[in-house]
Amino acid sequence: DIIGAIRSALTDGPLKGKQILVTSGPTHEPIDPVRYIANRSSGAQGTAIAVALRDLGADVIFVTGPADIPPPTGVHVIKVETAREMKNAVDTALPVDAAVFAAAVADWRMAQETHSKIKKKNGALPELKFAENPDILAGVAQLKKNRPKLVVGFAAETDNVIENATLKLGRKGCDWIVANDVSPDTGIMGGSENAVTLISNGNADVWPRMGKSEVAQKLAARIAQELTAS
């Protein structure tokens, strides 16, 4: 990996001089000091994308939640825990040429943070009230000023994958959505392979199942093509 970082620093890849933001991993939303809500995300796909972009010469800003695997070398790493921290890190990183939102961000957080451990009261279970987290992808995709030239979202779906991902593309206002089926029986969540469909305006490009590194390299090549097209 160090070799890759040195190679990209020395060679003139197609993404030389381009700043690309990549978010990765899950977010953790505290319930109280000892409990939290999390998304299942090992960070493997986001990390592989950061590596692939780095190897094409990009300056990568890597904003990562608490992932299972260490962040790559040769990129600028910003570690966060919650969705709100991730949004702050993303806002601070702008402007960039492209942004790839591979993190599995929690949609909700607790409406009120609790600094003491929640106890049962008279044997009754607690009621958890949720608030909506900021929509980081939509926020960047719909910027009037400083919008990256290319904004790529991810959609982890279990049902009607292409339909749900296409709706998400329109709703968020991003340019591409990388859609994948994370149903438990696919083994993709936490595994080393991925089967994705790249959705752009009116187009659904179904990629065969392949390693997460290969998905990352294919996506990085497409990003390089897009950013260097005149």
Added chain:
Amino acid sequence: DIIGAIRSALTDGPLKGKQILVTSGPTHEPIDPVRYIANRSSGAQGTAIAVALRDLGADVIFVTGPADIPPPTGVHVIKVETAREMKNAVDTALPVDAAVFAAAVADWRMAQETHSKIKKKNGALPELKFAENPDILAGVAQLKKNRPKLVVGFAAETDNVIENATLKLGRKGCDWIVANDVSPDTGIMGGSENAVTLISNGNADVWPRMGKSEVAQKLAARIAQELTAS
């Protein structure tokens, strides 16, 4: 660590021939295929206790949730994810001479498991309904048949640590409670040190802050004393 396993297999420690169950790590309770509720627990203290008991010659059955650190060698490892899986593993491991419940078990799970990703409906946030998880510690401590000679619980508290832990000892029916203060400002959660109070019937023994390995060795020595006293 392999050296330790070999040493314990070759030497006659004070716990030679004793079967001791140790639970460790957090549990993860699924909300839907992509989200879960978790406890903050690195598994560091439970793993250190398993190692210390092994090094005194015990046969250790190590039931662990998804921890940040790998389980030790030289113990019988059973990996689980949810509280209900942990309870099944514990029940299956009985009878044992002693049981140390160091895992941070979720008190609640979702009332209904959802096999599709939960979506917002008309912009409204979901309501999560909880059910109570089985109380693994109380279940074993209150067994009429096959109760281990020594049942040790843990209490992770943020307020009134000794008072809450003493109440827990009575409520659960266990012999000892290892109480610690996990308030965020102590740095104990996820750190390498611990400051515990060992609570037994009518007694609160405050230990100075020390490494988690030292806490484990001190606790293992006390367990050996208890199990070998005639």
